[in-house]
Amino acid sequence: MKKEETVKLISAEGFEFVVDKKAAMVSQTIRNMLTSPGGFAETQHGEVRFPEISTPILEKICQYFYWSLQFASGKETEFHIEPELTLELMMAANYLHT
Amino acid sequence: MAMAMSMAEEERSLVRLCIESATESAESVDKWRRQRRTLERMPSHLSSPLLHRLLHRRILSPSLLEVFQHSVEEVDLKGENCVDAEWMSYIGGFRHLRALNLAGCRGITNSALWPITGMTNLVDLDLSRCSKITDACIGHLLSISNLKKLYLSETSLTTDGVRNLSCLKSLCVLDLGGLPVTDTALFWFQELTELEHLELWGSKISNRGAAVLETFPKLSFLNVAWTDVTHLPMLPSLTCLNISRCNIHSIYGGELNVTVPLSKLLASGTTFLNINLQFAPVEADDLSYIDLSGSSVDNFHFLGHMKALEHLNLSFGAMSDDLMWPLSRIGEKLRYLNLNNTRVTKIGMCIISSNVPVLETLLLSHTSVDDDALLYIHSMPSLREIDLSNTKIKGFTLSLLQNLTHLQSLNLEQTLVTDKALHLLSVLQELKCLYLKSEILSDVSLHVLSSLPKLTSIGFCGTVLSNADCNFLAHHQCCRFWI
Numbered sequence: 001m002k003k004e005e006t007v008k009l010i011s012a013e014g015f016e017f018v019v020d021k022k023a024a025m026v027s028q029t030i031r032n033m034l035t036s037p038g039g040f041a042e043t044q045h046g047e048v049r050f051p052e053i054s055t056p057i058l059e060k061i062c063q064y065f066y067w068s069l070q071f072a073s074g075k076e077t078e079f080h081i082e083p084e085l086t087l088e089l090m091m092a093a094n095y096l097h098t
Numbered sequence: 099m100a101m102a103m104s105m106a107e108e109e110r111s112l113v114r115l116c117i118e119s120a121t122e123s124a125e126s127v128d129k130w131r132r133q134r135r136t137l138e139r140m141p142s143h144l145s146s147p148l149l150h151r152l153l154h155r156r157i158l159s160p161s162l163l164e165v166f167q168h169s170v171e172e173v174d175l176k177g178e179n180c181v182d183a184e185w186m187s188y189i190g191g192f193r194h195l196r197a198l199n200l201a202g203c204r205g206i207t208n209s210a211l212w213p214i215t216g217m218t219n220l221v222d223l224d225l226s227r228c229s230k231i232t233d234a235c236i237g238h239l240l241s242i243s244n245l246k247k248l249y250l251s252e253t254s255l256t257t258d259g260v261r262n263l264s265c266l267k268s269l270c271v272l273d274l275g276g277l278p279v280t281d282t283a284l285f286w287f288q289e290l291t292e293l294e295h296l297e298l299w300g301s302k303i304s305n306r307g308a309a310v311l312e313t314f315p316k317l318s319f320l321n322v323a324w325t326d327v328t329h330l331p332m333l334p335s336l337t338c339l340n341i342s343r344c345n346i347h348s349i350y351g352g353e354l355n356v357t358v359p360l361s362k363l364l365a366s367g368t369t370f371l372n373i374n375l376q377f378a379p380v381e382a383d384d385l386s387y388i389d390l391s392g393s394s395v396d397n398f399h400f401l402g403h404m405k406a407l408e409h410l411n412l413s414f415g416a417m418s419d420d421l422m423w424p425l426s427r428i429g430e431k432l433r434y435l436n437l438n439n440t441r442v443t444k445i446g447m448c449i450i451s452s453n454v455p456v457l458e459t460l461l462l463s464h465t466s467v468d469d470d471a472l473l474y475i476h477s478m479p480s481l482r483e484i485d486l487s488n489t490k491i492k493g494f495t496l497s498l499l500q501n502l503t504h505l506q507s508l509n510l511e512q513t514l515v516t517d518k519a520l521h522l523l524s525v526l527q528e529l530k531c532l533y534l535k536s537e538i539l540s541d542v543s544l545h546v547l548s549s550l551p552k553l554t555s556i557g558f559c560g561t562v563l564s565n566a567d568c569n570f571l572a573h574h575q576c577c578r579f580w581i
């Protein structure tokens with residue numbers, strides 16, 4: 001996978017998740033960061049830090065990105081969310097506009 | 099560039115999926131309800147849908163309300179009979195509460211309102227139809243000093259209690275519908291100079307009280323339906339007026355040559371003393387919505403000046419062909435025309451047919467229109483919905499409707515349309531809803547319908563279907579049927 005096609009998402013604890021740009025852009029917030037012309041430093045380095053989002057939540061969000069792409073292409077499976085994650089995940093999803 | 103989410107994307111957005119998972123069962127709730135710090139910093143636009151989803155799924159209990167007390171700003175408990183003093187004791191802890199809807203909550207008593215006294219953030223309170231609310235609760239209400247919107251219709255309040263509301267100086271919406279409010283209370287209300295919206299339907303006010311309305315400089319919405327008011331004063335900022343079931347002798351105080359911003363007039367079942375004279379001196383250039391259903395009006399000359407009219411309901415009234423002429427001058431913006439249960443015939447359709455370029459809905463149920471009327475109706479280019487039920491239509495000219503490329507809904511219930519005529523419908527490729535109810539129809543009709551690709555709703559009452567038809571219905575999965 002070419003570097004330009006991926007983006008690095010970094011959690012509050014410093015864990016790095018390398019995902020396809022296409023998947024990350026399921027989030028409107030990340031899409032805006034990556035596509036706004038010259039605006040964000042994120043565009044140049046291909047990495048985005050989320051000091052407010054913990055590792056397990058960011059991991060779940062990355063899973064959601066890929067699930068969402070699959071769903072849009074016709075593979076309609078269920079996306080399971082553990083109830084104990086719902087509140088934190090909801091706030092992160094709200095921030096990421098996804 | 100951010101793109102707006104489609105409905106389907108919204109359905110599976112991560113926020114929505116989280117709310118669904120969090121509210122799946124009482125066990126799911128137990129997994130997150132102790133995450134207090136997260137709950138405390140949750141924005142209201144997330145915690146509010148979560149609370150209401152729990153309510154909808156019947157998982158919300160008074161004690162669970164506590165976890166939302168730091169975040170939720172709006173609570174809608176409308177129609178929930180279980181809501182009582184215990185629920186209210188927790189609601190009282192919602193420090194940021196801005197809007198509370200308790201309409202129709204039968205368990206709400208005067209004392210149940212005690213916990214919300216003194217809530218300074220609360221600006222919108224709906225107690226409509228809480229029948230146990232009496233004058234004794236007024237003290238509680240007055241302590242919520244920043245209230246802007248207060249709905250008290252169909253409670254057990256009286257004039258004595260209501261008149262004290264004049265202390266709530268910020269009130270801009272006040273609903274006192276169905277309360278025995280008298281003219282005296284209105285004299286007290288003169289201090290409420292911010293009032294924009296006032297509901298007094300079914301009250302005991304008379305012309306004496308109505309004269310006081312002149313003192314509200316911002317009044318834009320007034321409902322005096324079902325009252326003894328016959329004369330209304332000049333209300334220069336009024337945009338919506340409901341005088342249904344009144345006996346009106348004069349509106350706008352009989353003033354001459356005034357321009358008013360009125361946009362909506364509801365006068366269902368109203369008796370007018372010469373409506374033409376009442377409207378003659380008034381320029382109502384913005385009047386776009388008129389409901390005169392069942393009213394006494396028998397001369398529609400005044401309508402000829404209403405160039406902004408979009409919605410006109412003349413059903414159950416005196417409208418007939420020879421009174422239709424004013425309509426031919428005002429059809430430019432007309433989108434909705436209800437002539438149900440009037441004496442209008444094909445001649446009336448002839449009069450307006452070339453002057454209604456944007457008419458979308460035409461209702462002619464229980465009139466004497468016949469097949470010849472379709473000769474005129476088919477030249478109204480924007481029609482989406484036509485109701486011809488209970489008319490003399492036999493259907494021989496139904497194919498004319500193919501000119502109407504936007505037609506989505508056609509009602510032919512209780513007409514004389516037969517299978518033979520129904521064949522002509524196959525040209526209506528955009529049709530989504532079709533209503534048929536006639537003993538004359540048989541199986542053959544259904545096969546005609548199978549050629550209509552967009553049909554999603556069929557009403558097919560009073561007809562005997564065979565097994566073959568049931569197979570057809572089973573294959574047409576997208577359809578909803580009323581049989």
